[in-house]
Amino acid sequence: LFDTAVEEHNRANLGRGVEESLDECRLLAAKARERGVPLVAYLSAAFGFVTPGGGLIEAPVERVLALVRSLRALGASTVTLSDLQGVRSPEETGELLGALLHGLGGEASSWLGYHGHHSSPEGGVALAEAAFEAGVRLFDGSLGAVGGCVTGAPGNAPTEGLAAMLGRRGARHGVNAATLARASARFASALRP
Numbered sequence: 001l002f003d004t005a006v007e008e009h010n011r012a013n014l015g016r017g018v019e020e021s022l023d024e025c026r027l028l029a030a031k032a033r034e035r036g037v038p039l040v041a042y043l044s045a046a047f048g049f050v051t052p053g054g055g056l057i058e059a060p061v062e063r064v065l066a067l068v069r070s071l072r073a074l075g076a077s078t079v080t081l082s083d084l085q086g087v088r089s090p091e092e093t094g095e096l097l098g099a100l101l102h103g104l105g106g107e108a109s110s111w112l113g114y115h116g117h118h119s120s121p122e123g124g125v126a127l128a129e130a131a132f133e134a135g136v137r138l139f140d141g142s143l144g145a146v147g148g149c150v151t152g153a154p155g156n157a158p159t160e161g162l163a164a165m166l167g168r169r170g171a172r173h174g175v176n177a178a179t180l181a182r183a184s185a186r187f188a189s190a191l192r193p
Contacts, residue, residue, distance in 0.1 A: 001040070001041040004043065005044070005059035013044070050087055081100070083114075086119060093114075094134045097131050098135065117147075117155060118155065121157070124157030139162050141161070142156040142157075143187040145157060158184075160177075160180050
């Protein structure tokens, strides 16, 4: 399931409002329940949205909390928050995620994820490390930091950088570093013209 914490982003990305997307999520969740399909959810622009004019539109913590709770109520086993444009510093990322985890309480660190974007792979890993320090334990990445969004998102955090960071932090991730390095190299060569 996908929704957005900022109205302007949802209209730019999907051509409809946040509530319309949430209504669509409700329909999809009902169909998934009927068929026994497990659900995961993503909440884009959970850290704010930079408009084409360069202004930052905030995503208030209360709104993010309400949307996360709505997605969980629909049956999402995980909800991943996206800083789709890399608009927050590591310090701001950690503070916001700490506030959200506190507001969600209980076992939220076992099901709340982080999906960060940044213009540099190292910056993406630094944001994820701040999320880790705040208590998040689920992360998205992509081989070679490939990816983006039609609304101007830079690349994703590199899977290989995330695995290395988690290893340095003593977290078990189950990723074989040599296999990951080979996969990343093959992927990079496939992308070259």
